[in-house]
Amino acid sequence: MSSVSSISNQNIERRSTSLLKTSLGFLGLAVFLLIFADLEITTHDPWIELTRMLTGVITPNFTETENLINAIINTIAFAILGVSLACSFGFGLALIFQYRFVRISCAFVRAIHELFWALLFIQMFGLTPLTGIFAIVIPYSGIFAKVFSEILEESDPTPLKAISAETSKLSTFFFARLPDSLIHFKSYALYRFECGLRSSAILGFIGLPTIGFHLESAFAQAKYSEVAALLIIFYLVITTMHQWMRRSLLPFYIIVSLFILPWGMGDISLDNIMRFFTKDIIPLPLRGVEQFDSNVLVNFTSWFWMMISTQAWPGLLNTVVLTQIALVATGILTLVCFPLISPKFFNRIGRSIGYLFLVILRSTPEYVLAVVFLLLWGPSMLPAILALALHNGAIIGHLIGRYTESLKLRPDSPVKFNLYVFEIIPRVYPQFLAFLFYRWEVIMRETAILGILGITTLGFYIDSAFADLRIDRALFLILVTAMLNIGVDILSCYIRKHLRLSIKAETI
Amino acid sequence: MSRSLFELKCKTGRYNGHPVLHDISISINAGERIALIGKSGAGKSTLLQLLHQQSDNTVALIPQDLGLVKNLSVFHNIYMGRLHTYSNIYNLVNLIKPLNRELENVSNIADRLRLKNKLFSPVGELSGGQQQRTAIGRAFFNQGSILIGDEPVSAIDEHQARDVLQEINHRHETVILAMHDIELALNYTDRIVGLKGGRIVLDTPSQDMKANELGFLYQ
Numbered sequence: 001m002s003s004v005s006s007i008s009n010q011n012i013e014r015r016s017t018s019l020l021k022t023s024l025g026f027l028g029l030a031v032f033l034l035i036f037a038d039l040e041i042t043t044h045d046p047w048i049e050l051t052r053m054l055t056g057v058i059t060p061n062f063t064e065t066e067n068l069i070n071a072i073i074n075t076i077a078f079a080i081l082g083v084s085l086a087c088s089f090g091f092g093l094a095l096i097f098q099y100r101f102v103r104i105s106c107a108f109v110r111a112i113h114e115l116f117w118a119l120l121f122i123q124m125f126g127l128t129p130l131t132g133i134f135a136i137v138i139p140y141s142g143i144f145a146k147v148f149s150e151i152l153e154e155s156d157p158t159p160l161k162a163i164s165a166e167t168s169k170l171s172t173f174f175f176a177r178l179p180d181s182l183i184h185f186k187s188y189a190l191y192r193f194e195c196g197l198r199s200s201a202i203l204g205f206i207g208l209p210t211i212g213f214h215l216e217s218a219f220a221q222a223k224y225s226e227v228a229a230l231l232i233i234f235y236l237v238i239t240t241m242h243q244w245m246r247r248s249l250l251p252f253y254i255i256v257s258l259f260i261l262p263w264g265m266g267d268i269s270l271d272n273i274m275r276f277f278t279k280d281i282i283p284l285p286l287r288g289v290e291q292f293d294s295n296v297l298v299n300f301t302s303w304f305w306m307m308i309s310t311q312a313w314p315g316l317l318n319t320v321v322l323t324q325i326a327l328v329a330t331g332i333l334t335l336v337c338f339p340l341i342s343p344k345f346f347n348r349i350g351r352s353i354g355y356l357f358l359v360i361l362r363s364t365p366e367y368v369l370a371v372v373f374l375l376l377w378g379p380s381m382l383p384a385i386l387a388l389a390l391h392n393g394a395i396i397g398h399l400i401g402r403y404t405e406s407l408k409l410r411p412d413s414p415v416k417f418n419l420y421v422f423e424i425i426p427r428v429y430p431q432f433l434a435f436l437f438y439r440w441e442v443i444m445r446e447t448a449i450l451g452i453l454g455i456t457t458l459g460f461y462i463d464s465a466f467a468d469l470r471i472d473r474a475l476f477l478i479l480v481t482a483m484l485n486i487g488v489d490i491l492s493c494y495i496r497k498h499l500r501l502s503i504k505a506e507t508i
Numbered sequence: 509m510s511r512s513l514f515e516l517k518c519k520t521g522r523y524n525g526h527p528v529l530h531d532i533s534i535s536i537n538a539g540e541r542i543a544l545i546g547k548s549g550a551g552k553s554t555l556l557q558l559l560h561q562q563s564d565n566t567v568a569l570i571p572q573d574l575g576l577v578k579n580l581s582v583f584h585n586i587y588m589g590r591l592h593t594y595s596n597i598y599n600l601v602n603l604i605k606p607l608n609r610e611l612e613n614v615s616n617i618a619d620r621l622r623l624k625n626k627l628f629s630p631v632g633e634l635s636g637g638q639q640q641r642t643a644i645g646r647a648f649f650n651q652g653s654i655l656i657g658d659e660p661v662s663a664i665d666e667h668q669a670r671d672v673l674q675e676i677n678h679r680h681e682t683v684i685l686a687m688h689d690i691e692l693a694l695n696y697t698d699r700i701v702g703l704k705g706g707r708i709v710l711d712t713p714s715q716d717m718k719a720n721e722l723g724f725l726y727q
Binding site: 167 | 566569570571573574575576577578579580584588589591592594596599600603643646650
């Protein structure tokens with residue numbers, strides 16, 4: 001006997017209207033924001049640069065990079081140590097995720113991008129492996145904790161009823177809850193490891209000895225054959241990951257990674273760490289203050305107001321503008337891309353080209369795509385929008401394309417465009433919106449980061465503050481960025497709930 | 509007169525919040541073997557649920573959805589029937605590497621239910637009938653004197669079903685089963701409780717009944 005939950009026709013209609021309204025709202029907002037967005041192409045001749053790049057792509061040069069093997073191994077080693085530590089911490093935190101303090105702390109650490117964490121840790125530990133590992137471990141732990149706790153929550157509840165209520169909590173957990181979740185933990189950890197490889201590669205752009213370090217200098221010198229070689233190797237590492245990343249080999253990989261990382265590089269001084277906490281991060285007007293009087297308060301207020309009005313607010317506005325446009329562009333690109341790998345639209349040969357296209361876009365970090373487009377068009381929002389839309393559109397497009405495989409159509413269904421519009425889009429649209437809203441927070445985090453490349457989002461001001469060694473300002477702006485991210489996370493959660501859009505957390 | 513195990517009197521019984529049962533009054537004594545019959549939606553599962561809630565926690569339960577952990581083996585799922593009687597450490601040891609003593613006990617039951625060659629297969633890979641027998645195995649291993657089962661032999665062929673029902677009666681003192689096969693119900697229980705539209709419309713010893721007299725429950 002079961003209670004049949006009947007959704008009336010009226011309900012379905014109301015839901016699709018609200019899906020449509022929401023989509024149009026976001027689209028309208030993005031179009032409106034385009035008025036304020038700086039989309040200017042400032043480079044002298046983009047075509048010449050593009051020709052050089054394409055020449056580089058077809059003439060990859062694997063011999064030019066010094067220490068190439070080291071850079072690849074370091075990239076993998078940082079990812080292995082960072083992700084496996086974060087996975088263990090995240091699991092521990094998932095078990096106590098019911099406490100509000102744990103949930104808020106996790107939301108906070110994951111709201112700050114790993115590059116910002118790295119910039120902070122550099123102040124403490126210098127360019128040592130510790131900085132790279134921490135930069136991955138801290139935000140990833142927060143992500144793992146959230147997703148693992150969601151997986152545990154979604155585990156099949158029926159065995160709980162079937163065992164005696166007197167069974168201890170521990171035995172219940174290990175027998176009735178963990179086994180069903182374990183397989184999801186594993187697949188999510190593997191996905192996170194792929195993200196970890198990208199994060200690790202990007203950490204090279206701020207000086208750690210990973211692939212990004214060589215990418216940065218190759219881009220700077222316009223050695224595009226070297227760039228192509230580095231990226232090809234990176235794609236190979238990612239696409240073969242499922243073959244070499246085995247649980248049984250993980251302890252071995254961890255030990256090797258520990259030995260391989262260049263611990264001799266830079267040095268950790270206790271003085272630096274002490275100075276960071278007791279001096280650097282304290283807002284300038286409060287530093288060394290012995291007595292808190294009205295003078296200090298006035299100074300601090302004007303510092304605070306200066307930070308808000310000249311940096312935080314303009315940075316925040318640009319971050320929001322760029323995020324909203326990039327989000328909609330991601331959505332449009334997803335809808336264009338997913339048929340490329342769907343058996344409903346293309347045959348095997350067509351699909352394999354589509355796969356290659358999506359895999360390359362999804363494996364290339366947004367940051368690297370943005371560097372490429374910046375070289376083509378100069379610093380404006382245009383390169384950032386395209387980079388974010390291509391990377392995220394490829395990720396969601398891949399998921400939606402795979403999802404269409406399971407759709408069962410009537411034998412006499414229409415073909416091509418009519419199939420797309422009448423049969424497929426209506427079926428995948430809720431799923432598509434769910435993925436897109438999940439990705440919203442990720443896009444915003446990345447938008448802030450792209451500021452480092454000269455686009456005036458929050459990251460631009462943060463990077464400038466670090467460059468001037470004004471750590472107090474940098475930290476203040478990082479906190480503003482984190483708050484903004486948490487805000488978007490809450491908003492996205494609210495919208496998904498309101499529109500009844502749900503997907504399993506571990507699928508993205 | 510044997511001791512009374514259940515005294516259930518209620519105006520309305522709810523299933524997922526919806527009222528399903530009305531004006532129920534039933535008492536069950538130790539040693540009785542009862543079949544609840546009636547068409548689907550008549551309230552059998554809800555009545556079993558109410559009885560289970562009333563009982564102390566020594567009942568061996570076979571829920572309709574079986575409550576198996578799909579990624580664990582037949583051994584572990586059967587072993588779970590006795591989790592509450594062992595210490596945590598002992599349970600964890602058996603989760604990782606089954607001890608010989610438990611292995612022997614569990615495989616005796618699995619043997620009886622023709623699951624012995626599947627002892628270490630994940631339950632998710634088994635057929636519906638094999639899964640159902642695993643859930644029955646868990647109830648046997650539990651050793652509770654009362655067994656509550658919701659259609660426990662629905663996915664098993666008739667010949668085996670007879671065997672299993674006999675074994676259930678042999679191992680558990682009091683047995684309360686929801687059943688859809690009237691013939692089996694009459695043969696293996698001694699009291700028939702018929703439900704229709706959420707009300708008990710029949711409560712009689714099995715030996716007084718014939719299969720064709722129960723047809724009205726399904727109309």
